[in-house]
Amino acid sequence: MATTAQTSADGGQKAPFPPFQKDTFASQLVSLLVAFVALYLIVSRIALPRVGKTIDDRQAAIESDLAAAQKLKDDSDGALKAYESELAAARARAQAIGAETREKLNAASEAERKALEDKLSVKLAEAEKTIASTRETAMSNVRGIAAEAASAIVQRLTGVAPDGKAVDSAVDASLKG
Amino acid sequence: MAADPIHQFEITKLFTIGHIGGQEIAFTNSSAYMFLSVAVISLLMLGTGRRLVPGRLQSVAELSYEFVASTIRSTAGSEGMKFFPLVFSLFMFICISNVIGIIPYTFTVSSHLIVTAALALLVFFIVLIYGFYKNGLKFFKLFVPSGVPIYILPLVVLIEVISFFLKPVSHSVRLFANMLAGHIALKVFASFVGMLGAIGFIGWIGAILPLGLTVALTALEILVAFLQAYVFTILTCIYLNDAIHPGH
Numbered sequence: 400m401a402t403t404a405q406t407s408a409d410g411g412q413k414a415p416f417p418p419f420q421k422d423t424f425a426s427q428l429v430s431l432l433v434a435f436v437a438l439y440l441i442v443s444r445i446a447l448p449r450v451g452k453t454i455d456d457r458q459a460a461i462e463s464d465l466a467a468a469q470k471l472k473d474d475s476d477g478a479l480k481a482y483e484s485e486l487a488a489a490r491a492r493a494q495a496i497g498a499e500t501r502e503k504l505n506a507a508s509e510a511e512r513k514a515l516e517d518k519l520s521v522k523l524a525e526a527e528k529t530i531a532s533t534r535e536t537a538m539s540n541v542r543g544i545a546a547e548a549a550s551a552i553v554q555r556l557t558g559v560a561p562d563g564k565a566v567d568s569a570v571d572a573s574l575k576g
Numbered sequence: 577m578a579a580d581p582i583h584q585f586e587i588t589k590l591f592t593i594g595h596i597g598g599q600e601i602a603f604t605n606s607s608a609y610m611f612l613s614v615a616v617i618s619l620l621m622l623g624t625g626r627r628l629v630p631g632r633l634q635s636v637a638e639l640s641y642e643f644v645a646s647t648i649r650s651t652a653g654s655e656g657m658k659f660f661p662l663v664f665s666l667f668m669f670i671c672i673s674n675v676i677g678i679i680p681y682t683f684t685v686s687s688h689l690i691v692t693a694a695l696a697l698l699v700f701f702i703v704l705i706y707g708f709y710k711n712g713l714k715f716f717k718l719f720v721p722s723g724v725p726i727y728i729l730p731l732v733v734l735i736e737v738i739s740f741f742l743k744p745v746s747h748s749v750r751l752f753a754n755m756l757a758g759h760i761a762l763k764v765f766a767s768f769v770g771m772l773g774a775i776g777f778i779g780w781i782g783a784i785l786p787l788g789l790t791v792a793l794t795a796l797e798i799l800v801a802f803l804q805a806y807v808f809t810i811l812t813c814i815y816l817n818d819a820i821h822p823g824h
Contacts, residue, residue: 417585418688418756423606425599427587427690430607435695438614438669443661446621450641453626453634460628 546570581763585687585756606691609683613673621668640668644809651813655820662702663816666695667809674755674801678794686804687755689748696748699812707819718822747811754804758797765790 417423546566553561589602620640624633644664648656656663670686677684686692707715719736720729768786772779 416582417587420587423587423604424690425596426602426604427606427688428694429601430610431691431694434610434614435665435669438617439661439665441618442621442665446618447641447661447664449626450621450637454638454641457628
């Protein structure tokens with residue numbers, strides 16, 4: 400195939416197309432054999448294990464770092480969860496204490512209020528009784544005063560001391576009216 | 577004129593090493609570039625540090641390692657990893673020597689059919705020997721695809737056998753022809769620049785197009801240099817897979 404290229408090659412070259420010069424084959428094969436075997440030995444014995452180990456080491460380092468990071472993250476997640484549950488418990492406790500205290504205080508104030516109300520109602524009743532009796536006495540006093548005053552007024556007006564009984568009945572009538 | 581596009585493929589003897597069976601064994605420019613490739617690969621794989629956070633060259637070394645490893649795993653399975661050093665050597669040798677060959681005035685090792693044929697035959701015989709070593713006579717199942725009607729089976733087996741023995745041919749010629757043709761095209765277009773430039777001012781303007789093409793072709797050749805190494809490697813993996821798991 401490529402021999403046709405050789406015929407088109409001009410310039411005073413009479414030698415055959417270089418890739419088909421048979422006398423160079425042996426030299427090339429020997430060189431290729433030596434070079435390729437050397438390359439194979441270098442690659443298989445030194446280069447690939449070395450590069451492979453570097454890659455594996457890196458992979459291992461990345462994986463252990465990731466594992467460590469994951470562990471730290473888990474730890475911090477756990478700590479966060481513990482903190483949150485602790486916080487929730489504390490909040491619940493605080494609410495319970497608050498509710499309890501409120502209830503206790505409510506009950507206490509309720510009792511105090513009741514006691515005070517009772518005391519006040521007793522006092523009120525007493526006061527009302529006192530007022531009633533006071534008014535009664537006052538009213539009876541008023542009758543006496545009114546009778547005296549009426550007789551005095553009558554005396555002053557008429558110059559005659561009125562009859563006590565008549566005055567009394569008149570006062571009673573006016574007090575009733 | 578130095579614009580002969582074939583000149584770059586010439587083998588020049590640097591010194592004679594000895595004789596084997598009357599055949600002169602010489603250290604040639606091809607030998608020099610083979611050893612240069614080996615040296616570059618060794619330098620890349622060994623001289624680039626082993627740090628946890630890789631530098632650029634260390635990344636290249638590790639990328640080529642993982643690239644070849646994943647190629648083998650995806651085509652030949654994890655059992656193919658026992659051929660990792662071989663496949664890696666093949667890939668790096670072809671890739672690095674191809675890339676070196678793009679540099680002007682250098683020699684491209686794989687532009688010689690004898691070299692690519694030797695590498696392809698190496699793979700062929702490894703497949704053949706390992707296939708029989710691992711599978712015994714079951715290796716012949718490779719030539720007998722399952723689910724083929726019995727009346728066309730002989731024909732299919734014949735085709736399979738022929739294709740099996742033609743594999744090293746296509747394997748080697750593909751790489752050789754690609755490198756050869758690419759370098760010839762590159763040289764032809766580059767020589768246009770020189771020829772047109774010699775004419776004068778109008779020639780300079782005319783040379784712009786072949787110059788641009790040369791640049792574009794060089795980029796293409798860098799791609800081809802890598803791609804052909806990859807193609808050679810993945811075909812090697814596929815053939816090795818035949819040896820590991822025949823008859824599917």
